[in-house]
Amino acid sequence: MKLISSPASPFVRKVVVVLHETGTTADVELMRVKTSPVATAAEAAAANPLGKIPALLRDDAPTIYDSRVITRFLDARAGGKLYPQARIWEVLTLEATADGIMEAAVLMTYERRIRPQDKVFEPWIEAQWGKVSGALDALNDRWMSHLEGPLCMGQLAIGCALGYLDFRHDAREWRKDRGALDDWYTIFSQRPSMLATAPTD
Numbered sequence: 001m002k003l004i005s006s007p008a009s010p011f012v013r014k015v016v017v018v019l020h021e022t023g024t025t026a027d028v029e030l031m032r033v034k035t036s037p038v039a040t041a042a043e044a045a046a047a048n049p050l051g052k053i054p055a056l057l058r059d060d061a062p063t064i065y066d067s068r069v070i071t072r073f074l075d076a077r078a079g080g081k082l083y084p085q086a087r088i089w090e091v092l093t094l095e096a097t098a099d100g101i102m103e104a105a106v107l108m109t110y111e112r113r114i115r116p117q118d119k120v121f122e123p124w125i126e127a128q129w130g131k132v133s134g135a136l137d138a139l140n141d142r143w144m145s146h147l148e149g150p151l152c153m154g155q156l157a158i159g160c161a162l163g164y165l166d167f168r169h170d171a172r173e174w175r176k177d178r179g180a181l182d183d184w185y186t187i188f189s190q191r192p193s194m195l196a197t198a199p200t201d
Contacts, residue, residue, distance in 0.1 A: 002029045002057040003070075004047045007200045010102040010164035011067040012054045017156050018071045020193035022078035028056070038114055068095060071153055082153040090146050094154025097143075098161040101135050104128040105161070109168050129172065132165070140178040147184050159188050160197075167199045 005012040019025045033053065035041035040051035047055035048065040055065040056073070064070055075082040083091055108128045111120055139147070139158065147155055162185045165174045175182040188194065 001027060001059055002031050004041075004043050004053050004055040004057070005030050005032055006035065006053055007032065008167075009053055010106070010160050010167075010199065011099070013160045013163070013197050013199060014067045014098075014157055015054050015056070015070050015074065016197045017160060017193045018074050018082065018153070020196055021082065021151070021156065022074060024074065024078055028074075036114060037110060068099065071095075071157075075153065082151070082156065084150070084152060087146075087149075087152065091152045091154040094143065094146060094152075095157040097135050097139065098154070098157030101132050101161040102164055104131040105164055105169055129169075132172075132174070136174055136178055136181065140181040144180045144184065147181075147188075155188065156193075159185065159191075159194055163189065163194065163199065
């Protein structure tokens with residue numbers, strides 16, 4: 001199998017972390033592409049009609065895309081431990097929260113990197129950060145017991161989301177007044193799967 005990917009994408013990182021956690025990194029070749037919303041890589045467009053990454057090219061089946069689809073496929077293929085049925089709705093909600101954080105944070109990045117400087121819309125950037133901030137508060141105030149429980153996809157996704165905030169938006173100081181989440185991530189970020197997938201440009 002081949003994964004259309006970029007080392008800077010937090011959505012790709014989610015998938016690669018799952019490969020590490022399930023011991024299946026040898027099963028998937030990473031095909032790195034340079035892509036953006038205004039200059040879609042040909043490989044991404046061919047794999048996903050939306051032109052987004054990641055996309056997983058399977059050997060004997062149709063290509064699948066969207067990180068949540070791919071992570072669930074890979075986990076099921078490896079025995080299905082990251083989406084425990086007993087906690088499935090909480091796990092999926094945590095993963096959706098992480099994806100929302102990543103989406104808003106990526107949009108912030110694109111606003112400055114892709115839009116001409118004289119057209120950058122600061123209220124848009126702050127509105128996206130408002131979504132991130134609200135989600136972080138909810139995690140810190142209401143979800144720590146789930147983050148500190150047995151390993152699941154929700155935890156891996158949140159870890160990747162926080163890693164992306166450090167990578168692209170460290171000046172926002174997301175840890176301030178969120179001591180519980182900060183403490184959790186300080187430990188979680190040292191997992192071998194997280195260290196092996198640290199984002200790069």
